[in-house]
Amino acid sequence: MTESPRTHLDQLENQSIFIFREAYHSFKNIAMPWSMGKDSNVLIWLALKSFFGKIPFPVLHIDTTYEFPEMLEFREWATAHYQLKLIVKINEEARARGIGYETHDPVTVTHELKTVALQQALAEYKWDALITGIRRDEDPTRAKERYFSPRNAQFEWDYKDQPPEFWGQFAATTTKGEHVRVQPLLDWTEVDIWRYIQRENIPIPQMYFARNGQRFRSLGCSPITKPITSNATTIDEIVTELESTRTSERAGRAQDHHERNAMQKLRAKGFL
Amino acid sequence: MTRNAESLKVVFVGHVDHGKSTLIGRILHDTESLPEGKIDQIKQACAAEGMEFEFAFVLDALLEEQEQNVTIDTTQIPFRTSRRRYAIIDAPGHKEFLKNMITGASNADAAVLVIAASEGVREQSRRHAYLLTLLGIKQVIVVVNKMDLVDFSEQRFQEIKTEYQKFLVDLDLTARCFVPASAKSGENVAHKSEALRWYHGPTVLEALDATEPTASLVDLPFRFCVQDVYRFDERRIIAGRIETGTLRAGDELIFSPANKSSKVQTIERWNTEKNGVAIAGDSIGITLTEQIFVERGYVASHQTETPIETNRFRADLFWIAREPLRVGAPYTVRLATQDVKCQVVSIEQVMDSSTLEIKIDKYEQLDRNEVGRLTIQTRAPLVLDNHDRIANLGRFALVDDGEIRGGGTIFGGIYTDRTVAKSKNISWTGGKITPGQRALQTGHRGAVVWFTGLSGAGKSTIAQALERELFSRAMNTYVLDGDNIRHGLNSNLGFSPEDRVENIRRVSEVAKLMADSGVVVITAFISPYLMDRRRAREIALEGNAEFVEVFVEAPLEVCEARDPKNLYKKARAGEIRDFTGIDAPYEPPEDPEIIVQTDRQTVDESVATILEHLLPRLKADSADE
Numbered sequence A: 001m002t003e004s005p006r007t008h009l010d011q012l013e014n015q016s017i018f019i020f021r022e023a024y025h026s027f028k029n030i031a032m033p034w035s036m037g038k039d040s041n042v043l044i045w046l047a048l049k050s051f052f053g054k055i056p057f058p059v060l061h062i063d064t065t066y067e068f069p070e071m072l073e074f075r076e077w078a079t080a081h082y083q084l085k086l087i088v089k090i091n092e093e094a095r096a097r098g099i100g101y102e103t104h105d106p107v108t109v110t111h112e113l114k115t116v117a118l119q120q121a122l123a124e125y126k127w128d129a130l131i132t133g134i135r136r137d138e139d140p141t142r143a144k145e146r147y148f149s150p151r152n153a154q155f156e157w158d159y160k161d162q163p164p165e166f167w168g169q170f171a172a173t174t175t176k177g178e179h180v181r182v183q184p185l186l187d188w189t190e191v192d193i194w195r196y197i198q199r200e201n202i203p204i205p206q207m208y209f210a211r212n213g214q215r216f217r218s219l220g221c222s223p224i225t226k227p228i229t230s231n232a233t234t235i236d237e238i239v240t241e242l243e244s245t246r247t248s249e250r251a252g253r254a255q256d257h258h259e260r261n262a263m264q265k266l267r268a269k270g271f272l
Numbered sequence B: 001m002t003r004n005a006e007s008l009k010v011v012f013v014g015h016v017d018h019g020k021s022t023l024i025g026r027i028l029h030d031t032e033s034l035p036e037g038k039i040d041q042i043k044q045a046c047a048a049e050g051m052e053f054e055f056a057f058v059l060d061a062l063l064e065e066q067e068q069n070v071t072i073d074t075t076q077i078p079f080r081t082s083r084r085r086y087a088i089i090d091a092p093g094h095k096e097f098l099k100n101m102i103t104g105a106s107n108a109d110a111a112v113l114v115i116a117a118s119e120g121v122r123e124q125s126r127r128h129a130y131l132l133t134l135l136g137i138k139q140v141i142v143v144v145n146k147m148d149l150v151d152f153s154e155q156r157f158q159e160i161k162t163e164y165q166k167f168l169v170d171l172d173l174t175a176r177c178f179v180p181a182s183a184k185s186g187e188n189v190a191h192k193s194e195a196l197r198w199y200h201g202p203t204v205l206e207a208l209d210a211t212e213p214t215a216s217l218v219d220l221p222f223r224f225c226v227q228d229v230y231r232f233d234e235r236r237i238i239a240g241r242i243e244t245g246t247l248r249a250g251d252e253l254i255f256s257p258a259n260k261s262s263k264v265q266t267i268e269r270w271n272t273e274k275n276g277v278a279i280a281g282d283s284i285g286i287t288l289t290e291q292i293f294v295e296r297g298y299v300a301s302h303q304t305e306t307p308i309e310t311n312r313f314r315a316d317l318f319w320i321a322r323e324p325l326r327v328g329a330p331y332t333v334r335l336a337t338q339d340v341k342c343q344v345v346s347i348e349q350v351m352d353s354s355t356l357e358i359k360i361d362k363y364e365q366l367d368r369n370e371v372g373r374l375t376i377q378t379r380a381p382l383v384l385d386n387h388d389r390i391a392n393l394g395r396f397a398l399v400d401d402g403e404i405r406g407g408g409t410i411f412g413g414i415y416t417d418r419t420v421a422k423s424k425n426i427s428w429t430g431g432k433i434t435p436g437q438r439a440l441q442t443g444h445r446g447a448v449v450w451f452t453g454l455s456g457a458g459k460s461t462i463a464q465a466l467e468r469e470l471f472s473r474a475m476n477t478y479v480l481d482g483d484n485i486r487h488g489l490n491s492n493l494g495f496s497p498e499d500r501v502e503n504i505r506r507v508s509e510v511a512k513l514m515a516d517s518g519v520v521v522i523t524a525f526i527s528p529y530l531m532d533r534r535r536a537r538e539i540a541l542e543g544n545a546e547f548v549e550v551f552v553e554a555p556l557e558v559c560e561a562r563d564p565k566n567l568y569k570k571a572r573a574g575e576i577r578d579f580t581g582i583d584a585p586y587e588p589p590e591d592p593e594i595i596v597q598t599d600r601q602t603v604d605e606s607v608a609t610i611l612e613h614l615l616p617r618l619k620a621d622s623a624d625e
């Protein structure tokens, strides 16, 4: 009996699991940001696969206070279902100062309520690695990322001088105050994510599926995330839709389009 | 479509500015692989900043890259033709970013080497080809780009082809084909070109589609590299990746470097139907039928095709750090999941990788971006294969101070020899000696491993087996027991309660000194009194040594039945007095670090239990904490 060759999805899955396990070995104190979005849930799933059903580190939800109620419901359900160690972080200080989409531009708000909140959580819990669900195909600067990507104490990404990474050997050390972003989904595309959700039957929030001719393709804060016109109510329909439209995934996210290379500027400052 | 074959990874390399990124951008554009509006969006952005539009900006997304029109870092982009799936890797051509070029090229199956017709063969055109051979990439397509700048001249194309082919012959590399093209105008990239009428070969895209997937890793001898051992529940799962070959439940495996064997009980995957087979590339877990000790770094193979185990090997190595590599300086080899201290014993050859000239006057160091042929000596045995046999276990990164500084491929290892004698290390930089420095040199901390238990419980046997295990890991270790203490140091002591106390006190002090000198001391005395053992612990801790108490437990009846030295019999007969368990008390430990139960565990299992707890405590990096 010969074993059938591995599919593209098998290969992606194997590679991600390998990265998860390397990260778990390399770092003492890990957390995994979790937005409840589709990529995030694939990440949870891959972590379950990596560690045989138990995620041995906390998951972190950066709650911007502009979350869709449905997403919060999903959060509660999944936390219990997967027995996650959930940490919720809100930048209370910024909210107290009145930072919000009602009064400020999306770049400022995203920076304060996501990046700064993450910095606060990191200062509090002293994680030395964060496992993120970013993918190369989301944005051209993300395309330049490594699987293990160090960030300094100011959270800056030194994209002009990234450590070499080859043959499954990663930059796995940190000095005080630094942390490493571990990015197991880097090689996945949006279609891969959907195909995998379908194959594995991974639970995701229902907002990704069309209701009344609209669905969300990417989910962020409620005031700045716009649904797209769509009738796709199944994963097959979503994939068909994606293969025919060719518009970019984050088109519905306002903070990316505010100015030229907004994403690079956000990311250089520590945004995921 | 779900069943489709693996994607081919192709890296684009060549001299700076010769058009690699442009060519990729052009391919993606001409095959309609870009998101709608992507090109328009870049054009608008360029117009707004008064810059000329470049196809390269599809990949060169960083502001700094666009401003200077240069690729800084590598990126990867999926793409498909009707024939197959690709991952296209853009690599920078600037010498400054060689580490990024290597990062990009290291995983590729094939390469497109771009040479601008206007400039011809340049320094990185040659260096990159050389690095491709070192990385084991054998399929190379040469694209002679910017043909529009030389009026699509056939003569110019032939000149370059002849010159470059000659260079490739020296490298033992044959290009699959030479393709003239213009990335900027799209000539002969995805479509045949009128301007290149004289050319009858494939377009760039056709040449890509004609490359073959590399030989399957499944057909090579089996290698499984242990990443970790998980105990999240009652199961003990050995997690890792199969680098090559096939594994079936029930297979008998040899774990190197310990040379222990066990059958595979199950192949574990979460939420997946069990089918008992796993192949190259699979990230799996396994459970074993015997509870042998296994840890990260171990390599499992089948008995018939074991890897090489050695502490000395030869390699070709590229060096990409600012600080030069120096003979004799300490580094760490990372090979698959192994992590072993090493030093470079000698550099036999340094090659200028762009001219292939051998520098004969250099053998003390390797400068940035140079490639050397050298000999490396490791502190503990390393499990490896020759690169040309099993590439995944024949390549390694050289690490200094936690950072990857270079990488190499191994050649010339001999397979039959599994007992290469451990030769002494050369000279390691010294200074004022702290426990941390000692640990750095030996690769582990000193410690006192204190066995306690009844006579006949198995202390000496297990102590010796443990000593051997540690020794085979190139660790400094020594057993103190009645045989070597009672006859010398403590020859003036008897077995009265006072003498027993003094006996243990002296052993405690000696053990502390030895641990302080970096040795893992194993003491094998009955040491029946809680108080004595508590003091042994205090003495060790005063000396900053790790103290690990191991309760070697067996019921009195069992020990008495074993009675290896007939001591119980004599005690029962009243021939000896104050015998522990008979007419003297034994106070079992309240909270020992480790318990082994010798009436239920074999010696090997007991040693495995101890190693599992002990080894993490001996890690060198925690010595100065």
Ligand SMILES: Nc1nc2c(ncn2[C@@H]2O[C@H](COP(=O)(O)OP(=O)(O)OP(=O)(O)O)[C@@H](O)[C@H]2O)c(=O)[nH]1
Residues within 6 Å of the ligand: B014, B015, B016, B017, B018, B019, B020, B021, B022, B023, B054, B056, B069, B070, B071, B072, B091, B092, B093, B094, B145, B146, B147, B148, B149, B181, B182, B183, B184, B185
């Ligand atoms: N005339 C002409 N110009 C070209 C062609 N291909 C690329 N160029 C130009 O050459 C310059 C460099 O192109 P890139 O694609 O950035 O070169 P590269 O090889 O990726 O450079 P690095 O990544 O920095 O090593 C750009 O200005 C391109 O427009 C071509 O076929 N003809």
Ligand SMILES: [Mg+2]
Residues within 6 Å of the ligand: B020, B021, B022, B056, B060, B070, B071, B090, B091, B092, B093
């Ligand atoms: Mg380029």
